[in-house]
Amino acid sequence: FLYWQFEVNRMNKVILVTGANSGIGLALCERLLSVDTEGLQLCLACRNMRRAEAAHSALLTSHPKAQVALLQVDTSSISSVISAAQEVKKRYDRLDYLYLNAGIMPNPRFDVNAFFKGLFSRNVITMFATGEGILTQQDGVTPDGLQEVFMTNLFGHFLFVRELEPMLCRAGRTSQLVWTSSSNAHRSAFSLEDIQHKKGTQPYSSSKYASDLLSLTLNTHYNKQGLYSSVICPGFVMTNLTYNILPSFPAFLWTLFTPIFWLIRMFTNTFTLTPYNGAEVLFWLFKQKPESLDPYAKYHSLTSGLGNNYTQPRKMDIDLETSESLYEKLLQLEREVRKKLKDEQKESPP
Numbered sequence: 001f002l003y004w005q006f007e008v009n010r011m012n013k014v015i016l017v018t019g020a021n022s023g024i025g026l027a028l029c030e031r032l033l034s035v036d037t038e039g040l041q042l043c044l045a046c047r048n049m050r051r052a053e054a055a056h057s058a059l060l061t062s063h064p065k066a067q068v069a070l071l072q073v074d075t076s077s078i079s080s081v082i083s084a085a086q087e088v089k090k091r092y093d094r095l096d097y098l099y100l101n102a103g104i105m106p107n108p109r110f111d112v113n114a115f116f117k118g119l120f121s122r123n124v125i126t127m128f129a130t131g132e133g134i135l136t137q138q139d140g141v142t143p144d145g146l147q148e149v150f151m152t153n154l155f156g157h158f159l160f161v162r163e164l165e166p167m168l169c170r171a172g173r174t175s176q177l178v179w180t181s182s183s184n185a186h187r188s189a190f191s192l193e194d195i196q197h198k199k200g201t202q203p204y205s206s207s208k209y210a211s212d213l214l215s216l217t218l219n220t221h222y223n224k225q226g227l228y229s230s231v232i233c234p235g236f237v238m239t240n241l242t243y244n245i246l247p248s249f250p251a252f253l254w255t256l257f258t259p260i261f262w263l264i265r266m267f268t269n270t271f272t273l274t275p276y277n278g279a280e281v282l283f284w285l286f287k288q289k290p291e292s293l294d295p296y297a298k299y300h301s302l303t304s305g306l307g308n309n310y311t312q313p314r315k316m317d318i319d320l321e322t323s324e325s326l327y328e329k330l331l332q333l334e335r336e337v338r339k340k341l342k343d344e345q346k347e348s349p350p
């Protein structure tokens, strides 16, 4: 029996989700377990372990036989990402899906004037679908000296993938990376001369556009080794991230807007609103053959006016040349941070 149990565990697909303790990440875990409770090994990679424990017990309450593990990772910290990856390598002998979902939009500023102007312009639908032109953020710097949004949303995940490369690139097997990007990702917010977005006021958009570019270049470098990457947008979902946009509004006031949001949904199917709906595309990708996916498309969760969920690919405004240049810059930055880490370890050995 023990041998059989060991074999089953070895065969079960391993799925790791960053930012799995709330919102869209947690909804994805719930949806995955609803279709296959015992056949998956889920790893919730979270920063806040108190919230992670709560998510873990909620999942086990609804799926008592599920195999759910917790992993501590702070994607804004280089050392945390590297030790988390080492822990993954110790615990598992395979990694089939890596959902790079953790993300922040710190200190958002909602431009009320631009919002009301937008309401009466012909761009009103685009404004509701992308949040373009009405949101800016104030970024911070991490103790490692990198921009916080860039590090959390993009570079921490990039380092994680690089560390896990041997597990993700296995002969005769495919693995999938899925980046939670956004329709707020915009070329104009991103610059190759300032990949961390030190100078601008749209670090969120810049980091998400960078993830779109990075996914493309990862496909060109890794498809031959069985590793595939895609990007998604969950639509506009009411989560902690969005509640933070109007901090003077407690979460319950947002829910009072729900009828207005349902009305807006009649005009734009991007108002998915619930984490369950937002996770639609993440769940859909789990069921696809990675070879059949378009590396130039962003896959969107959409909800119709009648409340039906579906997934749709939309071409991204990206090109291979820019994505290759970004990749080179990220590799260069990786070399620098690794060297710094080594030097620090030499100075004060653990």
Ligand SMILES: NC(=O)C1=CN([C@@H]2O[C@H](COP(=O)(O)OP(=O)(O)OC[C@H]3O[C@@H](n4cnc5c(N)ncnc54)[C@H](OP(=O)(O)O)[C@@H]3O)[C@@H](O)[C@H]2O)C=CC1
Pocket (backbone or CB within 6 Å): 018, 019, 020, 021, 022, 023, 024, 025, 045, 046, 047, 048, 051, 073, 074, 075, 076, 077, 101, 102, 103, 104, 152, 180, 181, 182, 183, 233, 234, 235, 236, 237, 238, 239, 240, 241, 242
């Ligand atoms: N809500 C929306 O409308 C949209 C969201 N998205 C994207 O979806 C993703 C999930 O966000 P959403 O579910 O909405 O919001 P939540 O705030 O509910 O989830 C964000 C998750 O990311 C985690 N996280 C934040 N910072 C870090 C970090 N440094 N290290 C590890 N984990 C971290 C949070 O963990 P902790 O508990 O520790 O804070 C949390 O689990 C994000 O990437 C977001 O950009 C994209 C488009 C629209």
Ligand SMILES: CC(C)=CCC[C@@H](C)[C@H]1CC[C@H]2C3=C(CC[C@]12C)[C@@]1(C)CCC(=O)[C@@H](C)[C@@H]1CC3
Pocket (backbone or CB within 6 Å): 110, 127, 128, 129, 130, 131, 134, 135, 181, 182, 183, 184, 233, 235, 236, 242, 245, 257, 260
């Ligand atoms: C309170 C009322 C009546 C309207 C809310 C207006 C905005 C706060 C709201 C409209 C479109 C939303 C939106 C986002 C945030 C909140 C809005 C600006 C996002 C930018 C959130 C993060 C993302 O990644 C985008 C995909 C969202 C796009 C839409």
